[in-house]
Amino acid sequence: MINTEGMIAQTAAKIYGDLCGREVPHEAEAGKYPQDLWDALSENGLPLAWVSENNGGFGADYDEVFGAIWASAQAASPVPFAETLIANWLLDQADLSPAEGSASFAILGGPNGGLPTADIPFGAHVDQIVMFDEALGEIALFDNLEAARIDMDALSPDGATRFVFSGHRAVSSAKTGLSQRGVEALILTVRAVQMAAAMEAALNLSIAYVSEREQFGRPLSKFQAIQQQLAVAASECAAATMAAAQAASSIAQHRDDPEKAWHEAVVAKVQIGHSVEAVTVPFHQVHGAMGYTQEYDLHHYTRRLWAWRDALGNEHRWSALLGEELSKGSPDHVWKGVTTGNWVDS
Amino acid sequence: MQRFNFPVVPPDPALEELRSGLQAFLKEEREAGNFRPEPECWMASADPEFSRKMGKRGWIGLTWSSQYGGRDKSALERYIVTEETLRAGAPVAAHWIADRQHAPMLLDYGTEEQKHDILPRIAAGECYFAIGLSEPGAGSDLANVKTKAEKVADGWKINGQKIWSSGAHICHYMVALLRTSPADGRNRHVGLSQILIDLSLPGVTIKPIVDLSGDAHFNEVYFEDVIVPDDCLLGEEGGGWKQVTGELAMERSGPERFLSTYITLETALYQLQGKMGSASHARLGKLIASLRTLRGMSWSIANLLHRGVSPEAEAALVKDLGNRLENDLTQEVRALLNDLPADEWSEDMHRILNIGILRSPPNTLRGGTTEVLRGITARQLGLR
Numbered sequence: 001m002i003n004t005e006g007m008i009a010q011t012a013a014k015i016y017g018d019l020c021g022r023e024v025p026h027e028a029e030a031g032k033y034p035q036d037l038w039d040a041l042s043e044n045g046l047p048l049a050w051v052s053e054n055n056g057g058f059g060a061d062y063d064e065v066f067g068a069i070w071a072s073a074q075a076a077s078p079v080p081f082a083e084t085l086i087a088n089w090l091l092d093q094a095d096l097s098p099a100e101g102s103a104s105f106a107i108l109g110g111p112n113g114g115l116p117t118a119d120i121p122f123g124a125h126v127d128q129i130v131m132f133d134e135a136l137g138e139i140a141l142f143d144n145l146e147a148a149r150i151d152m153d154a155l156s157p158d159g160a161t162r163f164v165f166s167g168h169r170a171v172s173s174a175k176t177g178l179s180q181r182g183v184e185a186l187i188l189t190v191r192a193v194q195m196a197a198a199m200e201a202a203l204n205l206s207i208a209y210v211s212e213r214e215q216f217g218r219p220l221s222k223f224q225a226i227q228q229q230l231a232v233a234a235s236e237c238a239a240a241t242m243a244a245a246q247a248a249s250s251i252a253q254h255r256d257d258p259e260k261a262w263h264e265a266v267v268a269k270v271q272i273g274h275s276v277e278a279v280t281v282p283f284h285q286v287h288g289a290m291g292y293t294q295e296y297d298l299h300h301y302t303r304r305l306w307a308w309r310d311a312l313g314n315e316h317r318w319s320a321l322l323g324e325e326l327s328k329g330s331p332d333h334v335w336k337g338v339t340t341g342n343w344v345d346s
Numbered sequence: 347m348q349r350f351n352f353p354v355v356p357p358d359p360a361l362e363e364l365r366s367g368l369q370a371f372l373k374e375e376r377e378a379g380n381f382r383p384e385p386e387c388w389m390a391s392a393d394p395e396f397s398r399k400m401g402k403r404g405w406i407g408l409t410w411s412s413q414y415g416g417r418d419k420s421a422l423e424r425y426i427v428t429e430e431t432l433r434a435g436a437p438v439a440a441h442w443i444a445d446r447q448h449a450p451m452l453l454d455y456g457t458e459e460q461k462h463d464i465l466p467r468i469a470a471g472e473c474y475f476a477i478g479l480s481e482p483g484a485g486s487d488l489a490n491v492k493t494k495a496e497k498v499a500d501g502w503k504i505n506g507q508k509i510w511s512s513g514a515h516i517c518h519y520m521v522a523l524l525r526t527s528p529a530d531g532r533n534r535h536v537g538l539s540q541i542l543i544d545l546s547l548p549g550v551t552i553k554p555i556v557d558l559s560g561d562a563h564f565n566e567v568y569f570e571d572v573i574v575p576d577d578c579l580l581g582e583e584g585g586g587w588k589q590v591t592g593e594l595a596m597e598r599s600g601p602e603r604f605l606s607t608y609i610t611l612e613t614a615l616y617q618l619q620g621k622m623g624s625a626s627h628a629r630l631g632k633l634i635a636s637l638r639t640l641r642g643m644s645w646s647i648a649n650l651l652h653r654g655v656s657p658e659a660e661a662a663l664v665k666d667l668g669n670r671l672e673n674d675l676t677q678e679v680r681a682l683l684n685d686l687p688a689d690e691w692s693e694d695m696h697r698i699l700n701i702g703i704l705r706s707p708p709n710t711l712r713g714g715t716t717e718v719l720r721g722i723t724a725r726q727l728g729l730r
Contacts, residue, residue: 001348200349207727227724234723235663238350242646243639249354270635316628323631327622331615335433338637340357 002070002193002245008049008060009067015040016075025300028078029157033125038079038102047084047102051092062252066193073197076300078157080104080122082190087130089186094139094174101127103141106163107183107312108133116165121311123149123161128171134180140173156307157300182258184312185265189251191311192244192268194304199237199272199279202301206230206283209290220286229282236275243268246341263343266322273315276305349727350660352646364426368405372434375399383435383694385607385676385702388428389712390563392513393437397471400431400438406445407469410453415466425648429601435609435698439563440516444468444475447597448521451540451589455580460542464519476514478522478543478567479590481507486718488523489534489587493569495524495541501575502526502541504549507568510712514552514565520545523586526579538586542578543569559704592656598713599647599661604640604668606709607675610702613695614679617686626682633678636671640664659726666719669709676702 004013019037028034041047049065051057065085072081080102087103104126106118120129129142148168154160207230210220220226250264280302284291291298309315326334337343375381375396384391400406408424410416417423424445431438449468452460467473484490493506508522520543527537545552549572554562581589611633622630643664650657679699683691710716724730 001351001353004348203349207729210729221729224721227727227729228717228720230727230729231720231723232666234349234727235667238352238660238663239636239639239643239667241348241350242352242354242642243635245352245354246639246642249356253356264638266631267635267638270631271639274632274635315632319631319635320624320628321631322634323622323627323629324624326634327615327619327627327630330619331612334615334634335612338634338641339429340362341638341642342357 001241002066002196002248003063004067004070006061006064006067008046008064009071011044012041012046012068012081013071015044015046016071016077020075020077022297025076025078025157025297026295034078037077041079041081042101047081048088048098050085050089051098055092055095055097057088057092057098062248062255066189066248069190069193070197073194073304074201076198076201076297076304080126080158082194083122083126086187086190087126087128090130090132090139090178090183091141093178093182094176096139096141096172096174099128099130099141103128103130105129105187106131107180107187108135108165118163118165119152120161120163121158123163124151124159129163131165131170132176132178132180132183134183137175137177138173139176139178140170142168142170154307155310156304158304158307160307179259181262185247185251185254185258185261187312188265188269189244189247189261191308192240192247192265192272195272195276195308196237196240196244198301198304198308199240199275202279202283202298202305203230203234203237205298205301206233206286210286213288226286229286233279233282236278240272240275240279243271250341260344263322263337264341266318269312269318270315270322273309273318276309276315280305350663351650351655351657352643352660353649354642355646355649358422361422361426364423365430367403368427368430371403372430372436375436376434381435381437383609383613383698384437385435385610385698386705386709387435387609388432388438388442388602388606389512389708390439390561390705391435391437392439392516392563394440394471394474394516396437397441397474399471400441401469401471405431406441406471407449407465409445410449410465410469414453414461415469416449417469421652422648425601425645429605432601432605433608433612439513440474441468441471442602443477443513444473444519446600447477447593448475448519450596451521451580451593452542455540455589456542457577460577467518473519474513474517476511476517476520476545476565476567478508478511478520478524480510482509486715488590489538491523491525491538493522493524495526495539495574497526498573501573502578504541504543504569504572504574507566509566510555510564511552511567512564512712514545514567515554515562517545519543520567521580523590526583526586535587537584538590539583540580540586540589541574542580543572543574547572547574549573558707559701591658594714595656595658595661596651598665598719599644599651599657601641601644603665603713604637604644604671607672607702607706608637610676610679610698613692613698614682617690617692617695618682621685622682623685626685629678629681633675636674640668640671644668659722662714662719662722665714666716666723669716673706673709676706
C-alpha cells in the first residue's frame with residue numbers, strides 16, 4: 001500500500017478534492033488550464049516537499065510525498081505536480097534552489113551527432129526545465145523557451161514536447177554526485193505510483209459503471225463473465241500497487257544513495273508496464289461504447305497509462321535491461337533479490 | 347483509499363539469519379544424493395526420512411510452543427523455511443500439511459491430551475495429516491459434502507467417502523469436514539463439523555489414485571462405520587464451515603502458491619549463464635519482476651496473519667496471481683532454453699522441466715479453483 005495518511009498526502013488530497021472535480025481534466029484539455037489548482041498546490045508549498053530545508057523546502061519523508069502523488073494521479077491531475085516534484089528533487093541533489101513556478105525534467109545522454117535533445121512531459125506548460133546530464137555529472141535549470149520546442153504527437157493529455165538544446169544558457173547549474181541509475185530510480189518510482197493510482201481510479205469507475213448499467217434486465221455486475229474479468233483486473237491493480245509501494249519503500253530507505261533503489265524501481269516499471277493492457281482492455285470492454293467517448297472520464301486514466309508506460313522507454317526495454325543484468329549474476333543473487341529486495345549487496 | 351490491504355514489510359535481519367543453516371543443509375543433502383529436486387515438491391515429493399531429518403534439526407514445528415514439542419518461533423520463521431525448501435525442490439510433502447494447518451488447528455481446538463500426543467510427533471517430522479474436504483460430489487461446491495458423522499454413545503460414527511486426499515496413504519490422521527446435522531433448508535453451511543480421524547482405525551480404506559504422470563500421491567478414502575471418540579470433534583459442532591473457510595484463507599497466500607516451480611527457473615539459470623539472447627533477457631526480467639511483486643504480496647499477508655488480521659480476499663487474490671505465475675514460469679523457461687541446444691541440457695534440466703509440465707494442472711485447482719478465487723475477489727469488489 002501507498003501511505004496516504006500523512007499530512008502532505010492529506011493536504012494534496014484535500015486540494016485535489018476541492019479544485020479538481022471530474023469536470024476539471026475535461027476543461028483542461030479543452031484549453032482551460034486550472035491555474036487555481038496549481039496556485040493552491042504552490043501556496044501550500046507542496047511542489048517543494050522533497051527540497052531540503054536549506055534550499056527552502058521541507059525535506060519531507062518520501063513516503064508522505066508518494067501519498068500526495070497518489071492523490072494527484074487519482075484525480076487525473078492536469079497540472080505538472082509530479083513533474084515539478086521530480087524537477088525540484090533533481091535541483092536539490094545538486095544543492096541548487098528550486099525552480100520558479102512549475103517545472104519538468106529531462107535526462108540527457110550527451111550530444112549524439114547533432115544537437116542534444118530530450119523529450120519532456122508537460123513540456124508545453126511548465127515554466128522551467130531541469131536537465132540531468134550524466135556525461136558532465138551536472139544538473140542544470142533552464143527557462144522554458146518556445147523556440148527550442150517541437151510539439152510531438154502524444155497519447156496523453158500531459159502532452160510531449162521535444163526540446164532541442166542549442167547553446168541555451170542555463171539559469172543555474174552545478175555538479176552532482178547523482179548517477180543515472182539514481183535519477184532513473186526516482187522517476188520510475190514516481191511514475192509507478194501514478195500508474196498504480198490511475199489503475200485503481202479506473203477500476204473504481206468500472207465497478208460503478210457495471211453496477212448501474214443494465215442489460216438483459218439486470219445490472220452488468222450480476223453477470224459472471226463481467227465479475228471474473230474485473231476480478232482479474234483488480235488483482236493486476238493490487239499487484240501494481242504492491243510493486244509501486246515496494247519501489248517507494250526502497251527509495252525512501254536509500255534516500256542518500258538512490259542508486260540502490262534502482263532494481264526495485266525497475267521491478268515496478270516492468271511489472272506495472274506489462275499489466276497496463278491487462279487492466280485497460282477489460283476496463284474499456286465492460287464500459288462498452290460509453291467508455292471511449294470523450295465525454296466520459298475513463299480515458300483520463302487509460303490514456304495516461306498508455307503514455308506513462310513509455311516513460312524512459314517501454315516495459316520491454318526495461319525487462320531486457322533487468323534480465324540482462326540478472327543473467328550475469330549468480331542464481332543465488334537472483335534469489336536474494338526476489339526474497340529480500342536486496343539486489344545490491346552480496 | 348486503496349481497495350486491498352498489502353502493507354510493505356521490509357525483510358527482518360533476525361529472520362534472514364535462519365536461511366544460511368537451512369541452505370547449507372539442503373545443499374549437503376542434495377549433493378549427497380539424498381534427494382533429487384522437483385517442482386511441486388510440497389505436494390508431490392514425500393520422503394518420511396527427509397522429514398525426520400528436518401524435524402531433528404528443528405525446521406518443523408516452528409510456530410508452536412516447546413511445551414508441545416514446537417520451537418517457540420513464529421509463522422514468519424516458518425515462511426522463510428518453506429520458501430527455502432521450495433527453492434531447493436526438497437521432498438517436504440510428508441510433513442507440509444500437518445505443519446502448516448493441522449498443528450495450528452489442534453492448538454486452537456484440540457484437547458491437552460491430543461496436543462501432548464500429536465504435536466511433538468508432527469514437529470519431529472514423524473506424524474502426517476491429510477486434508478479431508480473434497481468428495482465425489484463436493485469439489486468447488488464444498489458445502490455439498492455428504493459424508494456423515496452420527497452421534498453415538500461414546501463418540502461419532504462416520505460413513506462416506508473423501509477424494510483427492512493427497513498423501514493419505516502415508517498419513518496418520520485426517521481432519522475431515524463432515525455433516526453432523528442436516529442442512530437448514532437452503533442454508534447448507536450449518537450442520538457441518540470438523541472431525542479428527544485416526545486413519546489406522548477399523549473401517550477406513552485408502553485407495554490410491556494414479557495421476558497423469560504415473561504418480562500415486564492422492565487417494566480415495568472410504569469410511570465405513572468408523573467410530574472416533576467425542577474429543578475428536580474439533581471446534582464447535584456445526585461450526586465447521588466457518589472454521590474451514592478461515593483455514594483456506596490462511597493457506598492460500600503462502601510461498602507454495604507461487605514458488606513451487608522456482609526450481610525449474612533456477613536450474614535453467616545455472617545452465618544459461620552467459621548464453622542468453624536479448625529476447626530471453628526480456629523474458630527473464632519480466633518473470634523476475636512478477637516473482638518479486640508476488641513475494642511482496644505474499645510476505646505482506648504473512649505479516650498480517652502474524653498480527654492476527656485475516657485478509658481473506660487478499661489471500662484469494664494472491665493465490666490466483668501466484669498460480670498463474672508458477673505455471674507461466676514453466677512455459678517461460680521452455681522459451682529461455684531455446685538459447686541452449688537440447689543436447690547440452692543437463693539431465694536434471696530435462697527431468698525437472700518435464701515434471702513441472704506434468705504437475706501443472708492441479709496448481710489452479712487445489713485449495714480453491716481460479717474461478718472460485720475470482721468469485722471471492724468479485725465479492726470483495728461489491729459485484730456479487
